[in-house]
Amino acid sequence: MARTKPYGGTKLSKFITHRIIELKPRKSQAEIASEAGFINPNMLSMIKAGTTKLALDRVTDLARALDTDPARLFRMAMLQSGHETTRPVVEEVFGTLVTRNEVDWIKAIREASGETDPTLTSRARSSILGIFGK
Numbered sequence: 001m002a003r004t005k006p007y008g009g010t011k012l013s014k015f016i017t018h019r020i021i022e023l024k025p026r027k028s029q030a031e032i033a034s035e036a037g038f039i040n041p042n043m044l045s046m047i048k049a050g051t052t053k054l055a056l057d058r059v060t061d062l063a064r065a066l067d068t069d070p071a072r073l074f075r076m077a078m079l080q081s082g083h084e085t086t087r088p089v090v091e092e093v094f095g096t097l098v099t100r101n102e103v104d105w106i107k108a109i110r111e112a113s114g115e116t117d118p119t120l121t122s123r124a125r126s127s128i129l130g131i132f133g134k
Contacts, residue, residue, distance in 0.1 A: 008050025012076035017048045019066045035065035053080040069099040 020029050033041040046052040054077045063070035075097055078087040
């Protein structure tokens, strides 16, 4: 018997569900689908439910409609089944994908280090983990 929700419970489906709820005071799910360029407004419902996956070529438009970082959404989309071979190729060609917020962290590290390209010591790693309560 085929799974009817092969992408259900993925990080992407949960994120999109949560983000649509957050945006509800400003725009409806139908408006988000339209802004993302989906011809079928039910496409977001199918992605949320896990019956279909987000096509990688739709990531940037959906990220814009969801007011979220496209790199973050792209990474989640690549974790969906079927992209197992795509992810390593993308990472080899482009390196680690970083969000705009992560770029800000990198800039702060460069500023704090005086552009010296510091190595990540165990002490520095512990400090970073401590910031996030880990």
